[in-house]
Amino acid sequence: MRIPPYYQRPSWQRFFSGMVIGGMISWCIFLYIFGVWQEENAKLIRKQENDIAELKNDIKIWQEDYEELNNRNLGKITIQKINIKIINWEKYKLDEFSVFETEEDVRNDIKMVLAKDLETVAKSKDLIKKIIENKPIKIYDKRYKLKVREMVIFTTLTVELEIQFAE
Template sequence: MRIPPFYKLPSWQRFFSGMVVGGIVSWMIFIYMFGTMHENQTKLIEEQRNEISKYKNTLSYLQEEYKQLNKKNEDQLTIQEVKIKLINPTKTKVELLSIHETEDRLSGDLRSLINKDLETAYGTRDLIKKIIENKTVELNDKSFTFKVREIYFWTTTQITLELKYEE
Protein backbone atom coordinates (compact mmCIF):
# COMPACT_ATOMS: atom_id res chain seq x y z
CA MET A 1 0.00 0.00 0.00
CA ARG A 2 1.28 3.34 -0.93
CA ILE A 3 0.58 6.89 0.30
CA PRO A 4 -0.73 9.09 -2.48
CA PRO A 5 1.71 11.83 -3.49
CA PHE A 6 -0.52 14.69 -2.31
CA TYR A 7 2.39 16.34 -0.55
CA LYS A 8 3.76 17.39 -3.94
CA LEU A 9 0.65 19.38 -4.92
CA PRO A 10 0.76 23.03 -3.69
CA SER A 11 -2.97 23.12 -2.84
CA TRP A 12 -2.63 20.14 -0.54
CA GLN A 13 0.56 21.57 0.95
CA ARG A 14 -1.33 24.78 1.76
CA PHE A 15 -4.19 22.73 3.25
CA PHE A 16 -1.88 20.69 5.52
CA SER A 17 0.22 23.71 6.49
CA GLY A 18 -3.04 25.60 7.21
CA MET A 19 -4.18 22.74 9.44
CA VAL A 20 -0.86 22.80 11.35
CA VAL A 21 -0.89 26.60 11.68
CA GLY A 22 -4.60 26.56 12.63
CA GLY A 23 -3.94 23.86 15.22
CA ILE A 24 -1.07 25.86 16.71
CA VAL A 25 -3.09 29.12 16.73
CA SER A 26 -6.15 27.43 18.22
CA TRP A 27 -3.99 25.77 20.87
CA MET A 28 -2.46 29.14 21.78
CA ILE A 29 -5.92 30.72 21.98
CA PHE A 30 -7.10 27.83 24.16
CA ILE A 31 -4.06 28.16 26.46
CA TYR A 32 -4.61 31.94 26.72
CA MET A 33 -8.34 31.58 27.47
CA PHE A 34 -7.77 28.74 29.95
CA GLY A 35 -4.99 30.69 31.70
CA THR A 36 -7.12 33.81 31.94
CA MET A 37 -10.11 31.87 33.25
CA HIS A 38 -7.95 29.95 35.71
CA GLU A 39 -6.34 33.18 36.93
CA ASN A 40 -9.78 34.74 37.50
CA GLN A 41 -10.90 31.65 39.41
CA THR A 42 -7.74 31.74 41.53
CA LYS A 43 -8.34 35.42 42.35
CA LEU A 44 -11.95 34.66 43.25
CA ILE A 45 -10.93 31.74 45.49
CA GLU A 46 -8.31 33.89 47.24
CA GLU A 47 -10.83 36.69 47.81
CA GLN A 48 -13.34 34.19 49.18
CA ARG A 49 -10.67 32.64 51.41
CA ASN A 50 -9.80 36.09 52.81
CA GLU A 51 -13.47 36.89 53.31
CA ILE A 52 -14.06 33.57 55.09
CA SER A 53 -11.12 34.13 57.42
CA LYS A 54 -12.40 37.65 58.15
CA TYR A 55 -15.85 36.25 58.94
CA LYS A 56 -14.35 33.51 61.12
CA ASN A 57 -12.42 36.09 63.11
CA THR A 58 -15.54 38.22 63.47
CA LEU A 59 -17.56 35.17 64.47
CA SER A 60 -15.05 34.08 67.11
CA TYR A 61 -14.95 37.63 68.48
CA LEU A 62 -18.74 37.85 68.59
CA GLN A 63 -19.03 34.42 70.19
CA GLU A 64 -16.53 35.40 72.87
CA GLU A 65 -18.40 38.65 73.48
CA TYR A 66 -21.69 36.72 73.57
CA LYS A 67 -20.28 34.33 76.18
CA GLN A 68 -19.10 37.25 78.30
CA LEU A 69 -22.50 38.93 78.06
CA ASN A 70 -24.25 35.67 78.97
CA LYS A 71 -21.97 35.23 81.96
CA LYS A 72 -22.60 38.82 83.01
CA ASN A 73 -26.37 38.43 82.56
CA GLU A 74 -26.35 35.11 84.38
CA ASP A 75 -24.63 36.82 87.29
CA GLN A 76 -27.40 39.42 87.29
CA LEU A 77 -30.38 37.10 86.93
CA THR A 78 -33.28 38.02 89.11
CA ILE A 79 -36.10 36.00 90.58
CA GLN A 80 -39.31 36.57 88.63
CA GLU A 81 -41.68 34.21 90.42
CA VAL A 82 -41.88 32.17 93.62
CA LYS A 83 -43.75 28.87 93.50
CA ILE A 84 -44.68 26.91 96.60
CA LYS A 85 -45.58 23.22 96.42
CA LEU A 86 -46.99 21.39 99.43
CA ILE A 87 -46.56 17.64 99.55
CA ASN A 88 -47.92 15.07 101.98
CA PRO A 89 -51.58 16.18 101.97
CA THR A 90 -52.91 12.58 101.95
CA LYS A 91 -51.29 11.71 105.27
CA THR A 92 -52.58 14.86 106.92
CA LYS A 93 -56.04 14.65 105.29
CA VAL A 94 -56.30 18.34 104.52
CA GLU A 95 -58.65 19.69 101.86
CA LEU A 96 -57.09 20.69 98.56
CA LEU A 97 -58.64 24.14 98.76
CA SER A 98 -56.94 24.75 102.11
CA ILE A 99 -53.62 23.56 100.69
CA HIS A 100 -53.99 25.85 97.67
CA GLU A 101 -54.85 28.82 99.90
CA THR A 102 -51.83 28.06 102.09
CA GLU A 103 -49.56 27.88 99.04
CA ASP A 104 -50.87 31.26 97.88
CA ARG A 105 -50.41 32.78 101.32
CA LEU A 106 -46.81 31.53 101.53
CA SER A 107 -46.11 32.81 98.01
CA GLY A 108 -47.40 36.19 99.12
CA ASP A 109 -45.17 36.12 102.20
CA LEU A 110 -42.14 35.38 100.03
CA ARG A 111 -43.00 38.11 97.52
CA SER A 112 -40.02 40.08 98.83
CA LEU A 113 -37.76 37.65 96.94
CA ILE A 114 -39.10 38.84 93.59
CA ASN A 115 -36.63 41.02 91.66
CA LYS A 116 -33.76 40.00 93.93
CA ASP A 117 -30.73 38.65 92.14
CA LEU A 118 -30.13 34.94 92.49
CA GLU A 119 -26.86 35.32 94.33
CA THR A 120 -28.46 37.36 97.11
CA ALA A 121 -31.45 35.02 97.37
CA TYR A 122 -29.19 31.98 97.46
CA GLY A 123 -27.11 33.61 100.19
CA THR A 124 -30.23 34.04 102.35
CA ARG A 125 -31.58 30.51 101.76
CA ASP A 126 -31.06 29.52 105.40
CA LEU A 127 -33.05 32.54 106.55
CA ILE A 128 -35.83 31.73 104.08
CA LYS A 129 -35.86 28.13 105.29
CA LYS A 130 -36.12 29.20 108.95
CA ILE A 131 -38.88 31.71 108.17
CA ILE A 132 -40.93 29.01 106.48
CA GLU A 133 -40.27 26.30 109.09
CA ASN A 134 -41.18 28.63 111.99
CA LYS A 135 -44.53 29.48 110.42
CA THR A 136 -47.64 27.79 111.89
CA VAL A 137 -50.84 27.36 109.91
CA GLU A 138 -54.32 26.40 111.11
CA LEU A 139 -56.04 23.98 108.72
CA ASN A 140 -59.19 22.06 109.67
CA ASP A 141 -58.82 23.17 113.32
CA LYS A 142 -55.37 21.62 113.52
CA SER A 143 -52.00 23.33 113.70
CA PHE A 144 -49.43 22.50 111.06
CA THR A 145 -45.83 23.45 110.47
CA PHE A 146 -43.73 23.14 107.37
CA LYS A 147 -40.58 21.20 106.66
CA VAL A 148 -38.56 22.44 103.68
CA ARG A 149 -37.68 19.56 101.35
CA GLU A 150 -36.23 21.36 98.35
CA ILE A 151 -35.47 24.89 97.25
CA TYR A 152 -34.57 25.57 93.62
CA PHE A 153 -33.21 29.01 92.87
CA TRP A 154 -33.63 30.27 89.33
CA THR A 155 -35.77 32.91 87.68
CA THR A 156 -38.70 30.87 88.98
CA THR A 157 -37.81 29.84 92.51
CA GLN A 158 -39.58 26.67 93.55
CA ILE A 159 -39.88 25.63 97.18
CA THR A 160 -41.20 22.17 98.04
CA LEU A 161 -42.61 21.87 101.57
CA GLU A 162 -43.85 18.98 103.61
CA LEU A 163 -46.89 19.57 105.82
CA LYS A 164 -46.42 18.26 109.40
CA TYR A 165 -48.55 18.26 112.53
CA GLU A 166 -47.30 20.71 115.09
CA GLU A 167 -45.97 18.98 118.14
Protein backbone atom coordinates in the same frame (compact mmCIF):
# COMPACT_ATOMS: atom_id res chain seq x y z
CA MET B 1 10.52 4.35 0.39
CA ARG B 2 10.17 7.94 -0.47
CA ILE B 3 7.98 10.88 0.58
CA PRO B 4 5.65 12.01 -2.18
CA PRO B 5 6.58 15.36 -3.68
CA TYR B 6 3.71 17.45 -2.25
CA TYR B 7 5.95 20.46 -1.89
CA GLN B 8 5.74 21.01 -5.61
CA ARG B 9 1.95 21.36 -5.75
CA PRO B 10 0.64 24.74 -4.51
CA SER B 11 -2.74 23.35 -3.42
CA TRP B 12 -1.05 21.00 -0.95
CA GLN B 13 1.29 23.77 0.17
CA ARG B 14 -1.70 25.98 0.93
CA PHE B 15 -3.44 23.12 2.74
CA PHE B 16 -0.44 22.40 5.00
CA SER B 17 0.33 26.06 5.61
CA GLY B 18 -3.39 26.58 6.45
CA MET B 19 -3.18 23.71 8.89
CA VAL B 20 -0.09 25.19 10.54
CA ILE B 21 -1.55 28.72 10.70
CA GLY B 22 -4.91 27.36 11.92
CA GLY B 23 -3.13 25.29 14.57
CA MET B 24 -1.20 28.34 15.77
CA ILE B 25 -4.33 30.53 15.85
CA SER B 26 -6.35 27.87 17.67
CA TRP B 27 -3.45 27.36 20.11
CA CYS B 28 -3.39 31.14 20.81
CA ILE B 29 -7.16 31.18 21.30
CA PHE B 30 -6.93 28.17 23.62
CA LEU B 31 -4.16 29.82 25.67
CA TYR B 32 -6.14 33.06 25.92
CA ILE B 33 -9.38 31.33 26.99
CA PHE B 34 -7.56 29.00 29.38
CA GLY B 35 -5.61 31.94 30.88
CA VAL B 36 -8.77 34.01 31.41
CA TRP B 37 -10.55 31.02 32.94
CA GLN B 38 -7.61 30.26 35.23
CA GLU B 39 -7.39 33.92 36.29
CA GLU B 40 -11.11 34.03 37.14
CA ASN B 41 -10.82 30.80 39.13
CA ALA B 42 -7.73 32.07 40.95
CA LYS B 43 -9.62 35.27 41.89
CA LEU B 44 -12.59 33.22 43.07
CA ILE B 45 -10.34 30.95 45.16
CA ARG B 46 -8.59 33.96 46.77
CA LYS B 47 -11.96 35.56 47.54
CA GLN B 48 -13.27 32.34 49.06
CA GLU B 49 -10.09 31.94 51.14
CA ASN B 50 -10.53 35.49 52.47
CA ASP B 51 -14.22 34.82 53.23
CA ILE B 52 -13.35 31.60 55.05
CA ALA B 53 -10.67 33.38 57.12
CA GLU B 54 -13.12 36.17 58.02
CA LEU B 55 -15.85 33.67 58.94
CA LYS B 56 -13.46 31.65 61.09
CA ASN B 57 -12.47 34.87 62.86
CA ASP B 58 -16.15 35.77 63.34
CA ILE B 59 -16.87 32.29 64.71
CA LYS B 60 -14.01 32.64 67.17
CA ILE B 61 -15.29 36.05 68.33
CA TRP B 62 -18.88 34.74 68.66
CA GLN B 63 -17.73 31.70 70.62
CA GLU B 64 -15.73 33.88 73.02
CA ASP B 65 -18.73 36.16 73.53
CA TYR B 66 -21.03 33.17 73.98
CA GLU B 67 -18.74 31.62 76.60
CA GLU B 68 -18.46 34.95 78.42
CA LEU B 69 -22.25 35.37 78.45
CA ASN B 70 -22.70 31.79 79.66
CA ASN B 71 -20.26 32.37 82.50
CA ARG B 72 -22.03 35.60 83.44
CA ASN B 73 -25.45 33.95 83.26
CA LEU B 74 -24.37 30.98 85.37
CA GLY B 75 -23.74 33.45 88.16
CA LYS B 76 -27.16 34.99 87.60
CA ILE B 77 -29.54 32.05 87.33
CA THR B 78 -32.96 33.28 88.33
CA ILE B 79 -35.86 31.93 90.33
CA GLN B 80 -38.54 30.86 87.89
CA LYS B 81 -41.09 29.04 90.06
CA ILE B 82 -42.16 28.90 93.69
CA ASN B 83 -43.41 25.65 95.28
CA ILE B 84 -45.04 25.84 98.70
CA LYS B 85 -46.01 22.68 100.59
CA ILE B 86 -47.65 22.44 104.00
CA ILE B 87 -46.73 19.01 105.33
CA ASN B 88 -48.73 18.50 108.54
CA TRP B 89 -52.17 19.83 107.67
CA GLU B 90 -53.88 16.48 108.40
CA LYS B 91 -52.87 16.76 112.05
CA TYR B 92 -55.15 19.79 112.48
CA LYS B 93 -57.92 18.28 110.35
CA LEU B 94 -57.87 21.02 107.74
CA ASP B 95 -59.50 20.59 104.37
CA GLU B 96 -57.47 20.68 101.19
CA PHE B 97 -59.03 23.91 99.93
CA SER B 98 -57.95 25.80 103.07
CA VAL B 99 -54.46 24.40 102.72
CA PHE B 100 -54.41 25.40 99.06
CA GLU B 101 -55.52 28.96 99.91
CA THR B 102 -52.85 29.19 102.60
CA GLU B 103 -50.18 28.00 100.20
CA GLU B 104 -51.35 30.56 97.62
CA ASP B 105 -51.25 33.35 100.24
CA VAL B 106 -47.69 32.43 101.15
CA ARG B 107 -46.75 32.21 97.46
CA ASN B 108 -48.21 35.70 96.90
CA ASP B 109 -46.32 37.03 99.92
CA ILE B 110 -42.96 35.86 98.61
CA LYS B 111 -43.49 36.21 94.86
CA MET B 112 -41.15 39.20 94.88
CA VAL B 113 -38.30 36.67 94.54
CA LEU B 114 -39.48 35.58 91.08
CA ALA B 115 -36.99 36.57 88.37
CA LYS B 116 -34.34 37.42 90.97
CA ASP B 117 -30.94 35.83 90.71
CA LEU B 118 -30.04 33.00 93.07
CA GLU B 119 -27.38 34.99 94.88
CA THR B 120 -29.84 37.71 95.89
CA VAL B 121 -32.44 35.18 97.01
CA ALA B 122 -29.87 33.19 98.98
CA LYS B 123 -28.76 36.36 100.77
CA SER B 124 -32.36 37.22 101.64
CA LYS B 125 -33.49 33.74 102.75
CA ASP B 126 -33.75 34.92 106.38
CA LEU B 127 -36.06 37.71 105.28
CA ILE B 128 -38.21 35.24 103.32
CA LYS B 129 -38.33 32.97 106.35
CA LYS B 130 -39.44 35.85 108.61
CA ILE B 131 -42.08 36.96 106.10
CA ILE B 132 -43.58 33.48 106.15
CA GLU B 133 -43.31 32.87 109.91
CA ASN B 134 -44.52 36.27 111.13
CA LYS B 135 -47.81 36.25 109.25
CA PRO B 136 -50.70 34.73 111.20
CA ILE B 137 -53.12 32.56 109.24
CA LYS B 138 -56.83 32.41 110.07
CA ILE B 139 -58.68 29.24 109.10
CA TYR B 140 -62.22 28.56 110.41
CA ASP B 141 -61.93 31.24 113.12
CA LYS B 142 -58.75 29.69 114.45
CA ARG B 143 -55.37 31.35 114.25
CA TYR B 144 -52.40 29.41 112.99
CA LYS B 145 -48.79 30.26 112.32
CA LEU B 146 -46.41 28.72 109.85
CA LYS B 147 -42.91 27.48 110.51
CA VAL B 148 -40.38 26.96 107.74
CA ARG B 149 -39.09 23.42 107.93
CA GLU B 150 -37.01 23.33 104.76
CA MET B 151 -36.13 25.82 102.02
CA VAL B 152 -34.39 24.81 98.79
CA ILE B 153 -33.21 27.63 96.56
CA PHE B 154 -32.55 26.89 92.90
CA THR B 155 -34.44 27.82 89.75
CA THR B 156 -37.45 26.60 91.70
CA LEU B 157 -37.80 27.91 95.24
CA THR B 158 -39.21 25.03 97.26
CA VAL B 159 -40.47 25.73 100.79
CA GLU B 160 -41.81 23.08 103.18
CA LEU B 161 -43.93 24.49 105.99
CA GLU B 162 -45.38 23.19 109.22
CA ILE B 163 -48.60 24.66 110.50
CA GLN B 164 -49.08 25.26 114.26
CA PHE B 165 -51.62 26.91 116.52
CA ALA B 166 -50.80 30.56 117.16
CA GLU B 167 -50.38 31.41 120.82
